[in-house]
Amino acid sequence: MVLGEGELSWRHANLAERDGETAGLMLGFPEPDAPPVPVGTDSYSELVAQTGGGWHISKVAVHAHWRGRGVAGRLLEAAEERRLESAECRLFLIAPDSFSEAAVVKT
Numbered sequence: 001m002v003l004g005e006g007e008l009s010w011r012h013a014n015l016a017e018r019d020g021e022t023a024g025l026m027l028g029f030p031e032p033d034a035p036p037v038p039v040g041t042d043s044y045s046e047l048v049a050q051t052g053g054g055w056h057i058s059k060v061a062v063h064a065h066w067r068g069r070g071v072a073g074r075l076l077e078a079a080e081e082r083r084l085e086s087a088e089c090r091l092f093l094i095a096p097d098s099f100s101e102a103a104v105v106k107t
Contacts, residue, residue, distance in 0.1 A: 012058070014078045016071045024062035026075040030086050031056035047094050054090035055083035 016024035033053035048056070057079050062071045083091045 014075060014082075016062070016066075016075055018066060018069070018071065022063070023066035023069075024071040024075055025059070026057060026061075026079060027059040028055055028057045028079045028082060030054075030088055031092075044094065051090070051092045051094075053088070054092050055079060055086060055088040057091065057093040060093070 012027045012029045014026045014028070015022055016026075031048060031051065031053050057076070060072060060075055062075075080091055
């Protein structure tokens with residue numbers, strides 16, 4: 001449910017609009033420092049705990065016909081702006097190896 005107060009809250013959403021339509025969505029929120037997670041817990045929880053907190057980009061999606069046009073890049077810029085506003089020291093996104101179409105650009 002995107003109307004709640006948890007991770008999927010509308011308060012954590014950024015929409016990208018192009019030519020009057022929704023082109024993409026990003027959800028992100030401050031992730032507090034997490035205590036160590038016992039080994040054997042799900043790997044996602046282990047990865048989040050290893051980040052040491054920061055602005056967590058939880059979900060990013062771009063509509064198929066808008067891919068390759070800079071929408072995801074602009075959403076990542078918005079995540080950086082939100083990170084700065086929140087005074088978090090780092091920005092992170094956890095993506096599985098299966099996201100072969102996603103391009104990672106380091107600046």
